[in-house]
Amino acid sequence: MNKNFINIKNIPNLTLFLLLIGLYSVIFAQPQFNPMAAKPGSFSRMGFGPRGIGLGNGLSALTEGNLVSYYNPAASVFQKGTSFQTGYSFLSLDRQLNFLSFTRRFEFFSSKDTSSDRKPTSVAGLSAGVINSGVSKIDGRDNNGLKTKELSTSENLFFIGISNRFSEKFSLGLNFKFYYYKLYEKMTSTSVGVDAGALYRLNDNLSFSFTLNDLNSKYKWDSGPIYGQNGISSEDKFPLLKKLGVCYKNTDYNFFIVGEFESSNAGTNIIRLGAEYNIFEGLYLRGGIDQFNLSNSDWPTKPSLGFTYFYNLSDYVLGVDYAFMFEPYSSSDRHIIGVNFNF
DSSP, rough: OOOOOOOOGGOOOOHHHHHHHHHHHHHHHOOOGGGGHHHHHHGSOSSSSSHHHTTTTTTTOOSSSOOTTTTOOTTGGGSSEEEEEEEEEEEEETTEEEEEEEEEEEEEEEETOOOTOOOOOOEEEEEEEEEEEEEEEEEEEEEEEEEEEEEEEEEEEEEEEEEEESSSSEEEEEEEEEEEEEEEEEEEEEEEEEEEEEEESSSSSSSEEEEEEEEEEEEEEOHHHHGGGGGEEEEOOOOOOOEEEEEEHHHHHEEEEEEEEETTTTEEEEEEHHHEEETTTTTTEEEEEEETTOTTTTTEEEEEHHHHHHHEHHHHHEEEEEEEOOOOTTOEEEEEEEEEOOO
16 A cells, blocks of 8 residues: 555546546446346456446456456466455345455565575465355245245355466466356256466556456256256356456556456457546545447446545554446446455
């Protein structure tokens, strides 16, 4: 975290620019069908935690602050200290979306180098997390239309990412993902997928990234346990996502901008933008835009805003996160709160 205080009068025009973009997106958003929402695993593409969602989910090239391999498995080598994050989302229509993650960087030194200013011979990163999603209070009915009981679904993603820094500028990482979906009492499915990522820091101000998401991820279904001989088996493949990211950091004004381009085999080409500003010690403001689809100009974008406040407690730092994201197809928008520990 940056410890410098900044006069609020010196806030750059970036903040106003992002607010105007967000207002434009809200006013001109029109209801359109989102093909990615109909693809399996849509809950896992909603973002991770208040910080990521508040930045428009374009964090694949980010190397600052609390990091998680969800966005780029190669980024965990840049984590400072150890980060533990948890988050809860307030959603409409009896939905839930919860987050939990742990990220740590490991440095290895040569036993022959005993100098006080020695540098690590290798740096590795570990990041693990869980996303829990579901819908409750579903009205169950029998064949005659009579009410039986309330039903619920649960969809979960468990992931663990490992990364290695091959030089001061370049790192690679892999993210191993396990999906578990409980659709009905006797209808469940699991899947194993992989993310691959690369991150290159050109200098202290500029970094680039490339990631592939959900390699081999798919759900297999068998309705035989419910319908017997009339049951069928099917397979639903997750969309393959290819992402190019960039991050620019301005150390004079203590802000950074992230951008990302995502292409999928579902025919989407999406732009994401976000910025974070350290307004004064411990307080970070952010804003972003998600789902700007170049393939469909009428597809509604999703602006977001958020903040984090850090407080030092002896040997560790406690942070409180909040994010708001516009949700066009819902009766209310998303509100995400979270707590993070750094030690």
